[in-house]
Amino acid sequence: xxxxxxxxxxxxxxxxxxxxxxxxxxxxxxxxxxxxxxxxxxxxxxxxxxxxxxxxxxxxxxxxxxxxxxxxxxxxxxxxxxxxxxxxxxxxxxxxxxxxxxxxxxxxxxxxxxxxxxxxxxxxxxxxxxxxxxxxxxxxxxxxxxxxxxxxxxxxxxxxxxxxxxxxxxxxxxxxxxxxxxxxxxxxxxxxxxxxxxxxxxxxxxxxxxxxxxxxxxxxxxxxxxxxxxxxxxxxxxxxxxxxxxxxxxxxxxxxxxxxxxxxxxxxxxxxxxxxxxxxxxxxxxxxxxxxxxxxxxxxxxxxxxxxxxxxxxxxxxxxxxxxxxxxxxxxxxxxxxxxxxxxxxxxxxxxxxxxxxxxxxxxxxxxxxxxxxxxxxxxxxxxxxxxxxxxxxxxxxxxxxx
Amino acid sequence: xxxxxxxxxxxxxxxxxxxxxxxxxxxxxxxxxxxxxxxxxxxxxxxxxxxxxxxxxxxxxxxxxxxxxxxxxxxxxxxxxxxxxxxxxxxxxxxxxxxxxxxxxxxxxxxxxxxxxxxxxxxxxxxxxxxxxxxxxxxxxxxxxxxxxxxxxxxxxxxxxxxxxxxxxxxxxxxxxxxxxxxxxxxxxxxxxxxxxxxxxxxxxxxxxxxxxxxxxxxxxxxxxxxxxxxxxxxxxxxxxxxxxxxxxxxxxxxxxxxxxxxxxxxxxxxxxxxxxxxxxxxxxxxxxxxxxxxxxxxxxxxxxxx
Numbered sequence: 001x002x003x004x005x006x007x008x009x010x011x012x013x014x015x016x017x018x019x020x021x022x023x024x025x026x027x028x029x030x031x032x033x034x035x036x037x038x039x040x041x042x043x044x045x046x047x048x049x050x051x052x053x054x055x056x057x058x059x060x061x062x063x064x065x066x067x068x069x070x071x072x073x074x075x076x077x078x079x080x081x082x083x084x085x086x087x088x089x090x091x092x093x094x095x096x097x098x099x100x101x102x103x104x105x106x107x108x109x110x111x112x113x114x115x116x117x118x119x120x121x122x123x124x125x126x127x128x129x130x131x132x133x134x135x136x137x138x139x140x141x142x143x144x145x146x147x148x149x150x151x152x153x154x155x156x157x158x159x160x161x162x163x164x165x166x167x168x169x170x171x172x173x174x175x176x177x178x179x180x181x182x183x184x185x186x187x188x189x190x191x192x193x194x195x196x197x198x199x200x201x202x203x204x205x206x207x208x209x210x211x212x213x214x215x216x217x218x219x220x221x222x223x224x225x226x227x228x229x230x231x232x233x234x235x236x237x238x239x240x241x242x243x244x245x246x247x248x249x250x251x252x253x254x255x256x257x258x259x260x261x262x263x264x265x266x267x268x269x270x271x272x273x274x275x276x277x278x279x280x281x282x283x284x285x286x287x288x289x290x291x292x293x294x295x296x297x298x299x300x301x302x303x304x305x306x307x308x309x310x311x312x313x314x315x316x317x318x319x320x321x322x323x324x325x326x327x328x329x330x331x332x333x334x335x336x337x338x339x340x341x342x343x344x345x346x347x348x349x350x351x352x353x354x355x356x357x358x359x360x361x362x363x364x365x366x367x368x369x370x371x372x373x374x375x376x377x378x379x380x381x382x383x384x385x386x387x388x389x390x391x392x393x394x395x396x397x398x399x400x401x402x403x
Numbered sequence: 404x405x406x407x408x409x410x411x412x413x414x415x416x417x418x419x420x421x422x423x424x425x426x427x428x429x430x431x432x433x434x435x436x437x438x439x440x441x442x443x444x445x446x447x448x449x450x451x452x453x454x455x456x457x458x459x460x461x462x463x464x465x466x467x468x469x470x471x472x473x474x475x476x477x478x479x480x481x482x483x484x485x486x487x488x489x490x491x492x493x494x495x496x497x498x499x500x501x502x503x504x505x506x507x508x509x510x511x512x513x514x515x516x517x518x519x520x521x522x523x524x525x526x527x528x529x530x531x532x533x534x535x536x537x538x539x540x541x542x543x544x545x546x547x548x549x550x551x552x553x554x555x556x557x558x559x560x561x562x563x564x565x566x567x568x569x570x571x572x573x574x575x576x577x578x579x580x581x582x583x584x585x586x587x588x589x590x591x592x593x594x595x596x597x598x599x600x601x602x603x604x605x606x607x608x609x610x611x612x613x614x615x616x617x618x619x620x621x622x623x624x625x626x627x628x629x630x631x632x633x634x635x636x637x638x639x640x641x642x643x644x645x646x647x648x649x650x651x652x653x654x655x656x657x658x659x660x661x662x663x664x665x666x667x668x669x670x671x672x673x674x675x676x677x678x679x680x681x682x683x684x685x686x687x688x689x690x691x692x693x694x695x696x697x698x699x700x701x702x703x704x705x706x707x708x709x710x
Contacts, residue, residue: 065609085612086621098610102628111624112614161614 014197015076015089015164016041017062022071024057024221026400031057033221035071039199039214041164044191046200046212050244052397054221055201056095059167062199063092076164086115091158093171097150099142105129105153106138112161128160129153132186148175152183159190166191168200172207184211205245209233217241235278239287239373248289249338252372258282263368268334270311272366279368287369293341294365297328297351298358309366311335312358316351326350330357456683467677477684485668485685492664493692495577495652496645499584500592503641504634506585507592511633512626514593515600529597532590544583544656551579551657575659583651588644592637599633600626635704643693665689 017039024032032054039045047055060066062073064085072081080088091112099108110125118124129135132152142150151171158166168187172180188211191198202208208215209229216226217240225232225241232245242248253267263279265272265288272288279286304310314332321344328340328351338359342350351357456477458469482489510532518525535543550557551573561567573579603626611621649666652658658667665685672682
């Protein structure tokens with residue numbers, strides 16, 4: 001089956017998915033703004049973003065449950081924009097499971113197979129149930145299962161159809177940690193074994209990073225950055241990615257000079273350097289960032305070479321011991337608060353609250369962002385009209401996201 | 404048993420509260436008025452009805468004078484005399500239920516599902532559906548009699564359009580009786596279906612579409628089965644009273660002697676012929692037949708699974 005995928009047959013391989021300039025407007029706001037996306041066949045793709053960022057809407061557009069206002073959706077080389085959900089070679093694991101309450105678990109799982117008149121629907125459904133270790137509940141009704149079991153049934157009901165493209169809408173949300181890990185591995189196995197294309201929507205960055213080959217971070221209806229998990233984490237391109245995916249220390253400053261290899265930025269009286277290839281912009285006002293675990297804490301001023309950036313002295317305002325590491329919050333005059341994660345690799349004296357410390361990090365670990373972090377007031381007056389409007393909008397968007 | 408089918412609104416999840424197992428004297432006191440009421444107005448008349456149904460005329464007595472006896476013959480006589488009326492009652496009630504379902508389901512679906520995003524229109528549509536209740540059903544039936552009248556506008560149009568022959572008429576025909584029954588019980592059919600459809604989780608419908616079911620299959624395998632509790636309540640609320648109805652089939656309204664149903668026969672025996680045993684026997688036959696049909700129906704549709 002060269003490229004052409006039909007809802008009438010089992011997919012022998014995953015299909016690639018393309019979104020071309022897709023825009024989705026709801027009355028009053030735009031959920032997705034001119035989104036273009038290519039997901040190669042057989043990949044495990046995660047759409048990561050906070051609630052209300054448009055990720056579930058994207059999924060529903062691909063599934064055919066919403067119609068795009070503009071743009072085309074192409075699955076396996078075939079334009080499916082104008083087809084209905086039941087005509088698309090796509091299955092969804094819904095966030096709410098949406099298991100049919102009047103059917104047994106087995107009837108639920110074989111539903112899609114029977115609609116496509118596939119032989120041995122019942123046997124195949126039993127196999128799928130065995131895969132999620134629920135063979136023993138085949139004759140029960142969904143209401144008689146626990147939340148985690150229901151979620152696995154929902155997964156089996158979608159996977160059993162061997163769709164060219166499987167859509168996962170936060171499918172592991174209700175599982176406890178152990179089961180979650182187990183299901184993550186199983187999902188990964190199914191995906192690589194059959195070579196299906198998975199599109200996974202989640203707000204859980206850890207889940208996205210551990211499972212997906214490619215992660216796209218979405219915010220306000222646009223994709224901020226897309227790439228392998230390591231790439232996103234190590235060299236974020238926007239302030240949103242830098243702060244949503246893990247934590248970051250961000251410093252805004254003016255570029256004072258640049259060479260072929262290094263861009264120098266002046267911020268708060270310090271010279272911060274970023275490797276040229278890790279900086280998005282090389283002139284004007286830019287943001288330099290560094291991950292907290294890349295920052296070293298020194299209790300006396302160290303002598304550092306040109307490959308390290310040193311700032312300080314600062315004062316430790318908070319130190320919290322978390323076992324593996326200690327998280328420090330260091331107030332550096334004219335720079336602000338800097339977060340440091342220090343591995344607890346040695347016993348003995350550690351910096352305490354109130355201590356004077358110096359901070360340093362390797363220049364190669366710094367990254368330069370295209371934009372500046374949004375100015376956020378520490379304590380926004382919740383009753384101001386502006387704030388109320390923002391809250392209402394967020395609520396509305398969250399509702400639409402769920403709907 | 405059969406009454407369980409009416410509980411469409413009560414989810415099964417609230418059942419099995421330990422409070423119901425505690426024998427609280429307050430609960431008994433609260434039940435007492437209801438129990439007394441039922442004993443007084445249901446059990447006592449039922450006994451009286453059973454006794455009456457076996458009575459025989461007082462020898463040499465006046466018309467309407469009866470004495471206690473055990474005349475099972477009464478039952479045999481009424482069944483053989485009014486066999487066609489009994490059959491007609493059930494056929495008309497069945498047809499009315501069928502047409503009410505056919506008309507009521509789409510109405511309920513539109514109000515409960517399609518109008519869900521527009522609460523104002525939804526409320527308005529519900530008001531329109533219930534509005535006829537604000538007018539006496541006698542007046543409404545008389546209005547239909549006027550509309551169906553031989554010299555009326557409606558029949559005139561049908562005749563001039565040659566849809567019906569020039570010598571045809573509508574009043575007093577089975578058509579007008581079934582029409583009247585359907586009309587009268589339509590809200591009783593549509594409202595329970597509406598309450599189940601209004602709660603229908605549309606995510607099931609979406610999931611059905613996602614699993615390759617076209618809209619017709621989605622309706623057949625998901626929407627309709629999930630609305631079955633409402634359909635069962637609606638059909639019972641239509642079928643039971645329609646079987647015993649005596650207004651629509653009456654000569655004074657939409658019927659004629661050829662369309663008389665059991666209700667009309669019972670009325671005639673009680674009020675005109677004063678043959679109380681025959682009327683009582685007919686009433687009991689009607690009651691028992693409905694009970695048997697309804698329990699078979701409820702058992703077959705397996706509502707317990709759905710509720």
